[in-house]
Amino acid sequence: MLIAGVALLACFGLVAYGILDTDDQPKQQAVPTPTAEVTxxxxxxxxxxxxxxxxxxxxxxxxxxxxxxxxxxxVQMPLGKAPSVAITLDGKGGQASCTLAIRDKHVQRATAVGAFGRATCTGDAQVEKG
Structure with missing residues (x-):
């Protein structure tokens, strides 16, 4: 009976500590990573x-x-990251162009031609200077 009483008292102590936690330190919140819209x-x-x-x-x-x-x-890309899109035509070929825009501003265009033609568009999502 004595052991059960001590265990119960310990449980109440832990619950009270959790409820009455008087830590003066502010809780740290995750800072969201700034992003830019990439199309x-x-x-x-x-x-x-x-x-x-x-x-x-x-x-x-x-x-x-x-x-x-x-x-x-x-998509949303974290600032400082390099968005990219790569295209590869299939064996039948054709012609395809990729374009990349960051914050609705054209950044790059590239064209792939022929069977298994490839093209890549890359940019840099930076903090806007203003």
Whole structure:
């Protein structure tokens, strides 16, 4: 009975400590990472494989295969990261162009031509100077 009483008292003590925690230190909150809107666009003829970066992938590329054109994707990218989109035409060839815009401002355009033609558009999502 004595052991049960001590255990119960210890439980109450832990609960009271959790409720009455008087730590004068402010709780640290996660600071959100500033981002910029990035728009990837692929136009042209043929079927392509598209590889692009987006915030949620922690730097890994997202790959979409067998894409019929046109194709557009808008994502949020952390500032200081380099957004990119790469396209590869299939064996039947064709012609496709990728474009990259950051905050609705055109950054780069590249064109792929022919069987397994490739093109890559990259940019830099920087803090706006103003």
């Amino acid at each position: 990837y666009e692929v136009t042209g003829t043929g079927t392509v494989e598209i590889s692009y970066l987006a915030r949620g992938e922690a730097g890994a590329a997202t790959v979409e295969r067998g894409v019929r054109l046109p194709w557009t994707k808008s």
